[in-house]
Amino acid sequence: MQVVVGIDTGTQSTKVLCYDAETKQVLLTVSASHELESREDGTREQEAVWYLDAIRSCFAQIDPKIKEQVVAIGVSAQQHGFVPVGKDGEVLAPVKLWCDTSTKAQCDELTQKLGGEDRVFELLGNQILPGYTLSKILHLKQHRGEAYEKLAHILLPHDYINFYLTGVYSAEAGDASGTAFFDVMNKAWSREVLQAVDDGRDLYSMLPPITKAGQPAGSVQPSTAKELGIPEGIPVSCGAGDNMAGAIGTGCVGKGDLTMSMGTSGTLFGYSDTCITDRKGRLAAFCSSTGGYLPLLCTMNCTITTESVRQLFGYDVKELDRLASKAPIGCEGVTMLPFFNGERVPNLPHGKGVIAGLDMGNMKVENIARAALESSIYAMKGGLDAFGELGFIPKRIILTGGGAKSAIWRQIACDVMQLPVSVPKVGESAAFGAALQALWTLSGGSIVDLASEHVRFDDAKGCEPDKEAGTLYAKAYQRYQSYVEAMTPLFQ
Numbered sequence: 001m002q003v004v005v006g007i008d009t010g011t012q013s014t015k016v017l018c019y020d021a022e023t024k025q026v027l028l029t030v031s032a033s034h035e036l037e038s039r040e041d042g043t044r045e046q047e048a049v050w051y052l053d054a055i056r057s058c059f060a061q062i063d064p065k066i067k068e069q070v071v072a073i074g075v076s077a078q079q080h081g082f083v084p085v086g087k088d089g090e091v092l093a094p095v096k097l098w099c100d101t102s103t104k105a106q107c108d109e110l111t112q113k114l115g116g117e118d119r120v121f122e123l124l125g126n127q128i129l130p131g132y133t134l135s136k137i138l139h140l141k142q143h144r145g146e147a148y149e150k151l152a153h154i155l156l157p158h159d160y161i162n163f164y165l166t167g168v169y170s171a172e173a174g175d176a177s178g179t180a181f182f183d184v185m186n187k188a189w190s191r192e193v194l195q196a197v198d199d200g201r202d203l204y205s206m207l208p209p210i211t212k213a214g215q216p217a218g219s220v221q222p223s224t225a226k227e228l229g230i231p232e233g234i235p236v237s238c239g240a241g242d243n244m245a246g247a248i249g250t251g252c253v254g255k256g257d258l259t260m261s262m263g264t265s266g267t268l269f270g271y272s273d274t275c276i277t278d279r280k281g282r283l284a285a286f287c288s289s290t291g292g293y294l295p296l297l298c299t300m301n302c303t304i305t306t307e308s309v310r311q312l313f314g315y316d317v318k319e320l321d322r323l324a325s326k327a328p329i330g331c332e333g334v335t336m337l338p339f340f341n342g343e344r345v346p347n348l349p350h351g352k353g354v355i356a357g358l359d360m361g362n363m364k365v366e367n368i369a370r371a372a373l374e375s376s377i378y379a380m381k382g383g384l385d386a387f388g389e390l391g392f393i394p395k396r397i398i399l400t401g402g403g404a405k406s407a408i409w410r411q412i413a414c415d416v417m418q419l420p421v422s423v424p425k426v427g428e429s430a431a432f433g434a435a436l437q438a439l440w441t442l443s444g445g446s447i448v449d450l451a452s453e454h455v456r457f458d459d460a461k462g463c464e465p466d467k468e469a470g471t472l473y474a475k476a477y478q479r480y481q482s483y484v485e486a487m488t489p490l491f492q
């Protein structure tokens with residue numbers, strides 16, 4: 001046995017996956033859920049200690065005989081969250097998350113101070129958006145002054161978990177690229193952008209060094225080894241944001257590969273050897289955690305949409321799928337704008353969910369159920385168009401995330417995007433990707449070869465696009481776009 005472990009701390013839960021690289025079998029996956037603090041002003045926060053508690057709880061569920069054989073660990077976590085840490089490693093305030101929309105004012109203030117959107121784009125290759133980390137630091141300064149005074153280390157969730165495992169402060173380019181203080185063209189922290197938050201304090205010196213992809217962030221320290229029941233001194237790979245880890249776990253590591261993740265958020269990302277920036281702001285210019293780039297579209301409402309609708313009617317996911325399958329494509333004109341959690345693309349942090357186009361004939365739960373599934377895919381369709389405009393032409397889409405378990409949703413994605421869909425055998429792609437990154441740290445060599453050796457696809461779940469359905473979806477998508485345009489002024 002050669003056991004590598006992937007930890008994925010998502011929004012809803014932490015998952016730990018043990019993979020035997022010799023037999024190419026996932027031995028087990030365990031999980032523990034997290035709470036989420038939500039407030040009406042768009043605040044979405046978690047306590048960093050919940051992540052460590054969830055990790056401890058996951059490891060407690062694993063057979064000690066497997067744990068003894070672990071040879072390396074990799075960590076993936078939700079991107080963008082700000083973990084403010086003091087000089088002795090103590091966490092100073094709750095973690096503001098990727099889906100926190102309460103910092104729009106700070107984003108506007110910082111963008112203006114830096115000279116406007118064009119200048120920001122020149123400095124970073126990205127915009128300053130509420131989901132990203134930068135505005136959360138200014139928010140801490142303005143609203144939690146005491147914690148800000150003690151700030152000594154600026155970490156992302158996966159950096160913090162790596163610190164727990166190794167005792168070392170580290171970062172890597174993939175997750176760093178989602179901070180809005182990382183210059184993606186030069187793969188370096190931006191001193192100028194951080195000075196806009198506070199020119200009286202050296203925030204730059206609070207950033208961890210960037211570990212090169214494929215290199216370890218450190219090794220498991222004795223106290224953590226004892227707590228988790230794993231060998232001390234084993235390597236911990238540099239780690240990744242969850243989308244970057246998901247790219248590894250779905251084999252999206254070579255030129256032209258494209259993955260769509262249907263999780264709490266909806267993401268569409270492709271691998272590129274060169275930096276791809278999108279001045280129109282649909283694709284974020286992120287780096288991969290394998291040494292290249294990962295342009296990415298993120299919507300804040302994918303399974304958020306289906307969860308909101310199914311909870312409203314008291315259904316489970318299977319019942320929602322069953323009802324949706326009874327409605328025709330386009331839901332007889334019922335159109336949903338799935339901005340239940342605000343939205344990032346389009347940049348509408350104060351956006352709201354809308355169900356439009358209802359009349360006495362089409363107001364059926366079947367249509368509303370289907371509109372939830374369709375709309376979260378329409379929200380990602382603009383990303384595919386952006387990839388095309390920027391010269392990135394994929395041959396297929398690899399689907400992952402909790403939503404990819406739904407057969408009807410997979411076919412909707414395939415028909416809306418008009419691309420063949422492949423589904424990896426291991427569904428927990430971020431945890432699996434983190435485990436494969438750990439294996440890469442041990443073995444060295446090419447990540448492309450390693451992914452093609454270990455990432456397998458489930459032929460039974462793959463789908464081919466239907467042209468006729470594509471024509472119907474294209475019409476419904478146009479209607480969706482018209483509603484987005486019409487509603488946008490109300491959300492600004």
Ligand SMILES: Nc1ncnc2c1ncn2[C@@H]1O[C@H](COP(=O)(O)OP(=O)(O)O)[C@@H](O)[C@H]1O
Pocket residue numbers: 010011012013262263264265303306307317318321401402403404405406409
């Ligand atoms: N069979 C299914 N059909 C539709 N949605 C599903 C199904 N199984 C799980 N899900 C959705 O997947 C979500 C979890 O997705 P996941 O990718 O694990 O989330 P995250 O990583 O964002 O925490 C659940 O909240 C649920 O809405």
Ligand SMILES: O=C(CO)[C@@H](O)[C@H](O)COP(=O)(O)O
Pocket residue numbers: 010011012077078079080098099131178241242243263264265266267298
């Ligand atoms: O903000 C983004 C990407 O930019 C999100 O994709 C987060 O990384 C959270 O992911 P999930 O919890 O949905 O996996």
